[in-house]
Amino acid sequence: xxxxxxxxxxxxxxxxxxxxxxxxxxxxxxxxxxxxxxxxxxxxxxxxxxxxxxxxxxxxxxxxxxxxxxxxxxxxxxxxxxxxxxxxxxxxxxxxxxxxxxxxxxxxxxxxxxxxxxxxxxxxxxxxxxxxxxxxxxxxxxxxxxxxxxxxxxxxxxxxxxxxxxxxxxxxxxxxxxxxxxxxxxxxxxxxxxxxxxxxxxxxxxxxxxxxxxxxxxxxxxxxxxxxxxxxxxxxxxxxxxxxxxxxxxxxxxxxxxxxxxxxxxxxxxxxxxxxxxxxxxxxxxxxxxxxxxxxxxxxxxxxxxxxxxxxxxxxxxxxxxxxxxxxxxxxxxxxxxxxxxxxxxxxxxxxxxxxxxxxxxxxxxxxxxxxxxxxxxxxxxxxxxxxxxxxxxxxx
Amino acid sequence: xxxxxxxxxxxxxxxxxxxxxxxxxxxxxxxxxxxxxxxxxxxxxxxxxxxxxxxxxxxxxxxxxxxxxxxxxxxxxxxxxxxxxxxxxxxxxxxxxxxxxxxxxxxxxxxxxxxxxxxxxxxxxxxxxxxxxxxxxxxxxxxxxxxxxxxxxxxxxxxxxxxxxxxxxxxxxx
Amino acid sequence: xxxxxxxxxxxxxxxxxxxxxxxxxxxxxxxxxxxxxxxxxxxxxxxxxxxxxxxxxxxxxxxxxxxxxxxxxxxxxxxxxxxxxxxxxxxxxxxxxxxxxxxxxxxxxxxxxxxxxxxxxxxxxxxxxxxxxxxxxxxxxxxxxxxxxxxxxxxxxxxxxxxxxxxxxxxxxx
Numbered sequence: 048x049x050x051x052x053x054x055x056x057x058x059x060x061x062x063x064x065x066x067x068x069x070x071x072x073x074x075x076x077x078x079x080x081x082x083x084x085x086x087x088x089x090x091x092x093x094x095x096x097x098x099x100x101x102x103x104x105x106x107x108x109x110x111x112x113x114x115x116x117x118x119x120x121x122x123x124x125x126x127x128x129x130x131x132x133x134x135x136x137x138x139x140x141x142x143x144x145x146x147x148x149x150x151x152x153x154x155x156x157x158x159x160x161x162x163x164x165x166x167x168x169x170x171x172x173x174x175x176x177x178x179x180x181x182x183x184x185x186x187x188x189x190x191x192x193x194x195x196x197x198x199x200x201x202x203x204x205x206x207x208x209x210x211x212x213x214x215x216x217x218x219x220x221x222x223x224x225x226x227x228x229x230x231x232x233x234x235x236x237x238x239x240x241x242x243x244x245x246x247x248x249x250x251x252x253x254x255x256x257x258x259x260x261x262x263x264x265x266x267x268x269x270x271x272x273x274x275x276x277x278x279x280x281x282x283x284x285x286x287x288x289x290x291x292x293x294x295x296x297x298x299x300x301x302x303x304x305x306x307x308x309x310x311x312x313x314x315x316x317x318x319x320x321x322x323x324x325x326x327x328x329x330x331x332x333x334x335x336x337x338x339x340x341x342x343x344x345x346x347x348x349x350x351x352x353x354x355x356x357x358x359x360x361x362x363x364x365x366x367x368x369x370x371x372x373x374x375x376x377x378x379x380x381x382x383x384x385x386x387x388x389x390x391x392x393x394x395x396x397x398x399x400x401x402x403x404x405x406x407x408x409x410x411x412x413x414x415x416x417x418x419x420x421x422x423x424x425x426x427x428x429x430x431x432x433x434x435x436x437x438x439x440x441x442x443x444x
Numbered sequence: 445x446x447x448x449x450x451x452x453x454x455x456x457x458x459x460x461x462x463x464x465x466x467x468x469x470x471x472x473x474x475x476x477x478x479x480x481x482x483x484x485x486x487x488x489x490x491x492x493x494x495x496x497x498x499x500x501x502x503x504x505x506x507x508x509x510x511x512x513x514x515x516x517x518x519x520x521x522x523x524x525x526x527x528x529x530x531x532x533x534x535x536x537x538x539x540x541x542x543x544x545x546x547x548x549x550x551x552x553x554x555x556x557x558x559x560x561x562x563x564x565x566x567x568x569x570x571x572x573x574x575x576x577x578x579x580x581x582x583x584x585x586x587x588x589x590x591x592x593x594x595x596x597x598x599x600x601x602x603x604x605x606x607x608x609x610x611x612x613x614x615x616x617x618x
Numbered sequence: 619x620x621x622x623x624x625x626x627x628x629x630x631x632x633x634x635x636x637x638x639x640x641x642x643x644x645x646x647x648x649x650x651x652x653x654x655x656x657x658x659x660x661x662x663x664x665x666x667x668x669x670x671x672x673x674x675x676x677x678x679x680x681x682x683x684x685x686x687x688x689x690x691x692x693x694x695x696x697x698x699x700x701x702x703x704x705x706x707x708x709x710x711x712x713x714x715x716x717x718x719x720x721x722x723x724x725x726x727x728x729x730x731x732x733x734x735x736x737x738x739x740x741x742x743x744x745x746x747x748x749x750x751x752x753x754x755x756x757x758x759x760x761x762x763x764x765x766x767x768x769x770x771x772x773x774x775x776x777x778x779x780x781x782x783x784x785x786x787x788x789x790x791x792x
Contacts, residue, residue, distance in 0.1 A: 100564035122489035268735035395691035
């Protein structure tokens, strides 16, 4: 079995440790390989080098205080974690955010998906020696960061959602600015496609590398781009639509190779589809309030707090008492950049969650990494690891 | 004098145009601070902000620090970017020990400086529990301007001179 | 869509084989999600049945985790529970299987051979809660460091009870 290595005394293989501090392991992933020449005959993984105790922290903070902790799960696309967590809490409370809030969350989620794929492909290319695409993609990331900073003040770890709505409504001119950013993005994607997609070197290094079959992918619990790259067109936004994803016109991008090249193509395709979705949201942005009108969940507006007794009392109660979802356990999932990001929330009617369980998409995907690498060389393992988009914050929580 | 020979005037005013005097130590420090070779020990979110710092918009190479080297033998400035958990502690110590003198450490972000908002059972409450730190950059994550400011502070520290070897500066046991 | 799940499952209940019916202790429906509580002894039979039966075909194990009900406001049969979240991708059906485990006999059968994904999830449940999975090939810590004593996600473990890793070498993990 490939998860145990042969005992050192009897082994004819060379053991190599790709340590936790390694440029190609994207920080904090440790891989032991057994090599016969350059070919990997056995592989064992070690994780936990970024175990930041998210689930325990969630039990000791209030419902809204957990949101900054969720940011740091998949930190390259922080907003998707915010939205995922808040959706579960809203499901437990039985509230539905306003239409405007839903649209805004969709735009932010899709922008986060795009920037996640930018980092994934950029870092994957850097591991294989292609530095140019990294700079191009990070330039685009800066443009999106500017949008995020205008919205909530933070570039990376945004904490922008709240239970029942958002931290703030969109500032003036944000929508036009977003449109400009979104209109400029395809040019960079085209540039990088010209550089990589038909590039002989890229194809030789990624086609047929890190292959996983459909059946194994399902066995291991793959979801997201890694699953769609094996040919299974499963996307939660189409299968269990939320926030009007079924009303937008977009396609699920699927490839059938199951290898690194397919994963790259799926991610490039998904970025273009996300741009389509954002354009449709921008064209159809309803007005109205961004937060729901329930002062037991959302803080009342400041004019009401200062000028009316009900506002003052509601504000006081929310700050001192907190949100109190009813007793129960729910699970809700969204299609995050890596796959199905699920939050299982257990509440016992207190101001703090009783249990918050994150179903991390990377955990399932990384478990299959040895299976994808046995029989290939170390450099292929590096190429495969980059394409899986393992984010340690999510993997170890 | 023949036209082919160079005449150099020996007045002090003209001397200033062709030479300047300084202490050897200042000259070496000027060289060191403007060519820091960072080792990005990136674990979490701050590493992504560091990638943005190295990117074309914020461009840390203006300060001479674009040569990121992932081998501790080749680097002189250890940038700890992100949370260091207990499991990662020995790894960090090993990387720090392998670096050659002179070496400096910048703790980027609150997690590296003090454990951040993770007051938890597995998170090291600051890397200064195991290695000596020269500059702390707060922020969660700090913006690239913050990281650059941290590097500039380190450059200031190097300019001021003083004890160069980290092991003498911080009295680390060998 | 999810409402029809529950009705479908509820209507299918009388047609299930007898051994499955006796294993089921309760079927709850809350906010459109179905949770089936089963007996610990019949875990493997039920999971095998749900995976292979042509009416159900829950081909993906999405999640496996443990719960500690020590401080829960409403009384539960036992202190610990292991929750399995099974998904049938193409019929888009989801079901949660809950198994209660008592503190005195903190052992559950492992299902790593039924779903390959269960391997690491069970290791994590062991690491954070201390639940032993019978038949697991490699039940060692996966997230906490290897000198960690205790199971941190239990309700009687304080969140900031910090455990320093003393050994200089990071865990072998072999």
